Amino acid sequence: MMRAGRIAALAIAASGAIAGILCVAIVYFGWYDVSATSPHRAVVYHLMDTALARSVKLRSADVQVPELNGEERIQNGARLYSTHCVQCHGAPGVAPQPYALGLNPAPAALVATARARPASDIFWITRQGIKMTGMPAWRYRLTDDQIWDVVAFMRVLPTLSPADYQHMDDGQPPASTDHAPPDSLRLGDSVAGKAALHQYLCVTCHTIPGVTGAWNHVGPSLAGMADRPYIAGAMANTPENLQRWLRAPGAVKQGTVMPDLGVSEQDARDIAAFLYTLSKRDR
Structure with a gap:
């Protein structure tokens, strides 16, 4: 039994070593296509989605969600979304900008995000950003209150028609983006x-x-x-x-x-x- 266990352990170690050498060779000889016109393999997308879900769930567990139903908060969130988010993520009846269409992986459709994720997750992702996706950490550009305004708006985003979205995008600037008071x-x-x-x-x-x-x-x-x-x-x-x-x-x-x-x-x-x-x- 011990002999069989050793053989199994050696086989696993050898397989891991071979896999590691193969990965190094793929990178070193340029076999991996890094162009944005070539999508990731399905297994890579699955790995990234799993890592994202588990990482956000762990780190957003202690986020305290404030009251998000206020009309003023939702309206300011709509203005912030129009100023900072629609360019990559689009909106009802609004396509992303050309540069965002070429991103790989593609920016998420936030209508689906608002339906699938709790407010704490959306706040954490918006505040901290996500590596290797083009999603920036907005904590360096917006206050936490402003990020919560965006979250409040995203909660109603799935219910909006193109006309509703255009009505909410009233062309007014969002509330001040000043950071912490002195x-x-x-x-x-x-x-x-x-x-x-x-x-x-x-x-x-x-x-x-x-x-x-x-x-x-x-x-x-x-x-x-x-x-x-x-x-x-x-x-x-x-x-x-x-x-x-x-x-x-x-x-x-x-x-x-x-x-x-x-x-x-x-x-x-x-x-x-x-x-x-x-x-x-x-x-």
């Missing part, structure tokens, strides 16, 4: 700042120690940021000045190629806190 701001958090560096695309231009991202960098490395005497050669390297630079680089240094990315005050505090952990003396 009295609710906290001290900078380096862990939150490290996460925010991805959300503001810092890693697409800069090499940042300890932060993974694109390899084709166009800006200077941020290694040793804590030790530098100046920021962009324009002002003394202090936490307050670094936050100013992150939020409005063009106002600090005229003609800079660093764009204004709409960094919130709290996110600027967090990013600065992380960048000040990057010291050459710690190497």
Whole structure:
């Protein structure tokens, strides 16, 4: 019996090794088609859907759902949806924009999502985003109250005809997208700042120690940021000045190629806190 068990274990290990080698070969020799015109295999879609469902269920379990039936909340959610969501997900009688039609995997039809998922799941997905789908984390662009407004609107979305949707899309701007008021701001958090560096695309231009991202960098490395005497050669390297630079680089240094990315005050505090952990003396 023990001999049979060992043989079975060896067979499983050998199968796993062969499968691993095969996967490496498929990637290394370019056999896997990464083009967006080639859909994933059915097994890949199934794996992604299963991972999404289980991950969201685990992480949204403690989300507390507020009252979502207020007309004002639903109306503001409709405006936010029209401003930020319809371009990829469409709406009754409204097709997604051309760029969204080429995404792979395709953006979900949110009418179906609103029918199939509880409000807590929709809030978590909207707030946190989903990797490898093109779905961004809206927590860096909208407040939690605004995200709940979107959820409130999505709950009524399945009931709307094209005419109903056009009526709700009244062309008015959504309520202010300002983030936390000054009295609710906290001290900078380096862990939150490290996460925010991805959300503001810092890693697409800069090499940042300890932060993974694109390899084709166009800006200077941020290694040793804590030790530098100046920021962009324009002002003394202090936490307050670094936050100013992150939020409005063009106002600090005229003609800079660093764009204004709409960094919130709290996110600027967090990013600065992380960048000040990057010291050459710690190497």
